[in-house]
Amino acid sequence: MQNTLTSIKLHHSTINHIFLFHIPSCYCLRSPTTDNAINSARCYTSRFNSTDVDERNPKTKEEEETHKTELHLSKRLDTLIDTSITRATAALHKPGEKGTSFRVSCNDASTSLSNAEKVYKIVMKYYNKTDMLEMALDRCGFSLTPGLVVQVLKQCGSAANPAYNFFIWAGKQDHYMHTHESYNVIINVLCRMNQFERVWAILDEMRTRDPSLITPHTFIIMVRRFAAAKMVRKAIDVLDEMPKFGVEADAHLFGCLLDALCKHNKVREALALFSDMKFRFEPNVKNYTILLNGLCKEGMLEEARFLMGEMLGVGFDPDIAAYNTLLHGYARAGRIQEAFDFLDEMKNKGCVPNIISYTSLVHALCEAERLDEARRLFQDMRKYGCFPDVVSYTALISGLCKWGKLDEAYKVLDEMVQQGCAPNQMTYSVLLRQHEKREELQEALELVEEMLESGCDPDLGIYNTLLRLSCNLGQLNEAVEIWHKMEREGISADLHTYTVFIHGLLKHNNLTDACTYYKEMVGKGLVPAPQYGTLKVLLNELLRAGKLDMAAEIWECMKKGGSHINIFAYTIWIQALCQIGEVKEAAAYCADMIDDGLLPQSSTYQMIKKGLKKLHNRIIGDQIRGRLRKMIDERNLIFKSYEKEGVRKEGARKSRKGRRKRNLK
Known part of the structure; x- marks a missing residue:
């Protein structure tokens, strides 16, 4: 039975061996200590796997513009909250305390x-x-x-x-010998790509070599990365894992956990955790301010006001950070009049607004296209002793750009420079995105040259914008040159960079280069879990062009390159094969999926079953059916219900397809 399914894929074996040199071999490079540690780390990764990663397709240009502008302004608002956290973190390990044994x-x-x-x-x-x-x-x-x-x-x-x-x-x-700093940096890099098994192995190595190398900051890194990956339960579980490594969770780390959850839109979970842990970690002003910030980001302003009332009730006086958080919440929600009323309330309570307060209001007015009022407030700030800084200028420039007033935005930029306020990367990025909207590649390149002349080096976000614009305009040679220039500057491409470039190559039917860059992305470990949007587009384009062998190489590269292959990735690949009539191939990969302990979606099984029936191949169909029945029985499910669900979904899919055809007519 196994031999029949295995033999189906044999005609690809030669190709896979030819292209074997493309498969990254870096995964076998380990120190002896780490080899042992990885084995012992598996007990942690059974719970700390990455199956609940939140995959997202690439954002549209408009979504990315809004997101980046809001993120930058919010980042400035968060500075007051983070300052005390940063200082406390630095105090956990002063230079020279450790390292005497190195x-x-x-x-x-x-x-x-x-x-x-x-x-x-x-x-x-x-x-x-x-x-x-x-x-x-x-x-x-x-x-x-x-x-x-x-x-x-x-x-x-x-x-x-x-x-x-x-x-x-x-x-x-x-x-x-590695220091605590090099350990923390590599842990941060690995966590960013959800390679948590390696992280736990490194922690075991640190504990074996010198337990004092492990500090609370090490676990702060992990908590933040788990939260960023939407692994809320795993982020919280870190508190319980810490004692095993000789480190006790303290109020500072608990605050970092709350902050990480709130920053990644998990404020309800943060509130529940705060309530549960009140007796273990004594609440403080920072905790309340962090939660206020999380509620405001989610638009839960009434809840935020209630929390501020609770804060006052337990004897904590809100500071400027807390007031600015709520003020910015009203401004972000477009409730501008309430924001100005709250500004007056701040003054009445003796809390003097600062530059962050006024910048939030300027940004809100710009978002509402009340540009004259925004300019007026921008000028009036000086009367109150608040002189515009780079964030304030950038907020105004961003607002002008949003409503197509690029010439006025450049005038504000000139004023900014004349006032001795140096533009930063975000300032130029706002202007650059406006040129991207207008499809003005030459003007965008000239702006970057001006940026370099002013002593401001482009960051990865700037290069991503240039790449996206070049690809959208079909200027692939220019895009390649931008890529090489970025590498010469020592800037490492991230997942988004590769995604932008690969989609640009696919848009202009450059399949070979798209595959090359996708393999490179996988080889560098930049795919913690398959980016299903990019994977689906790439595989479908290859199969549509009749490049089955190249598509198979991509799949094998992902499997051997350490990417997390789950049910969604298999579904994309199997259904793509079925759609071009490669049903036997699809059946073989379905068998691989079952061998990996993954239950195929019922609709996937129905596609394979239907295709094999057309080929009059009952042998393979019976094998798949037998394996599925065994897996379903082991999971205490009912096979007939599983089959009926697949038939129902297939019928719904056909119905939708029929409606689309009728609409086109």
């Missing part, structure tokens, strides 16, 4: 940035060729210091696999 001094300020850039380029060049990577690094001749290692790891950005390979190589070198 063979290399932690004082490596003399480490040259150029050396870090050279090492980074080597790491990115050979990221999927382990032997060549180690050989090139061994021959580079640099004196390895903790500072150099940290710089290289940070430069890797979200490229988890290259960073991990370099980290392991560095740990094997004589006269060098």
